[in-house]
Amino acid sequence: MKEEILDITKSQDIIGKYLSIPESQIITSIKELKISAPLVMKIISPDAIHKTDVGGVSIVHRSEEIESSFNSLISTAKKNKLKLKGILVQKFVEGQQLIIGLKKDSVFGHVILFGLGGVFTELLDDISIRKCPIEISEAEEMIKELKSRKLFEGFRNINLNTDLLKKDLVSISKIPQKYKNIKELDINPYILNNKEGKAVDIRVIVDK
Numbered sequence: 001m002k003e004e005i006l007d008i009t010k011s012q013d014i015i016g017k018y019l020s021i022p023e024s025q026i027i028t029s030i031k032e033l034k035i036s037a038p039l040v041m042k043i044i045s046p047d048a049i050h051k052t053d054v055g056g057v058s059i060v061h062r063s064e065e066i067e068s069s070f071n072s073l074i075s076t077a078k079k080n081k082l083k084l085k086g087i088l089v090q091k092f093v094e095g096q097q098l099i100i101g102l103k104k105d106s107v108f109g110h111v112i113l114f115g116l117g118g119v120f121t122e123l124l125d126d127i128s129i130r131k132c133p134i135e136i137s138e139a140e141e142m143i144k145e146l147k148s149r150k151l152f153e154g155f156r157n158i159n160l161n162t163d164l165l166k167k168d169l170v171s172i173s174k175i176p177q178k179y180k181n182i183k184e185l186d187i188n189p190y191i192l193n194n195k196e197g198k199a200v201d202i203r204v205i206v207d208k
Contacts, residue, residue, distance in 0.1 A: 002208040003183055008044055008088055011202040014179060015187065018171045019199040023091040030070050037063045038092035042201075043073055045082040056082075059092060093200060095193030096151060096160055100172050102132065102185040104207075110176035114142050114169060116151075117189035133173040139166040159194040168197050181207045 006014075012021055026044065027033055043056035055076050058069040070087060077084040099117035104110050108131050115127035128145040130138050143152050143162065152162050168190070176182055184205040191198050 003205050004208050005046070006204040006206060007085070008202070011204040014175070014204060015185075015199050015202050018175055019168055019187070019190070020196060021202075022093050022198045022200060025089050026086040027070075027089055028086045030067050033066065033070075033089060035089050035091055037061060037066060039066075040090045040092050040200075041069055041073055042088045042090070043077050043082065044085040044088050045077060046085075061092075090200065093191045093193070093196070093198045095191040095196075095198075096158065097189035098165075098192055099127075099186065099188040100169065100190045100199075101187065102172065102175060102182060104176075104183045110182070112142075112169065112173045115146060116148050130173070132176050134170055136166050136170055139169040142169065160192050161194055161197065164197050165192055179206070183207050 008026065012024065015021060023035055025032070025034060038059070038061045041058045041060060045056070056073065058073055060066050060069045073087055074084070076082075097117040099113070099115050101113040102110055103113065110132040111129050112132050112134060113127050113129050126147045128142040130142060134142075143149060143165070146152075151158055152160055152165075172185075172187070175185065182204060184203075186203040187199045187201065188203075189200050191200050
């Protein structure tokens with residue numbers, strides 16, 4: 001069976017029905033920008049799945065840095081000979097980087113994965129898994145299973161909205177009920193702080 005990696009717009013359309021997404025827009029010119037700093041700029045290219053590996057992500061804290069950051073990303077795309085579809089601009093969200101994912105298993109059907117996100121996903125391999133869909137109690141178990149669970153218990157005064165996290169895990173686990181052709185879904189990072197949780201980087205693969 002053939003598979004298709006959905007573009008960022010289609011991916012956000014799906015995830016946006018279940019989770020909160022930062023204010024976003026795709027631009028090809030700096031004149032199109034409507035989002036104010038602080039923000040994050042990312043290369044959109046089918047040739048750069050892991051954007052950080054090619055230097056395709058730039059965090060911009062001040063408005064006077066926006067144009068140079070944009071130009072730098074364009075140069076990076078040219079230098080790496082990437083097929084550039086535009087630059088994704090998102091409002092910057094401060095918080096803990098987590099990963100929430102779905103995978104279609106040949107035996108169990110869809111399963112939900114949860115753990116530490118960003119660069120720590122592969123480094124620490126700290127993930128818990130359940131069969132979809134899940135209830136709040138199972139979401140709570142998934143958090144408690146992590147080696148890094150102290151992060152969610154006020155470690156070093158890190159205050160995270162775990163009630164929202166549990167609701168979002170339950171919400172994501174219900175996606176396959178409507179989108180049965182999803183083969184793989186990665187939200188990495190899903191950024192959580194003491195107030196909100198945002199699906200920042202999204203990748204969706206579907207069976208065609």
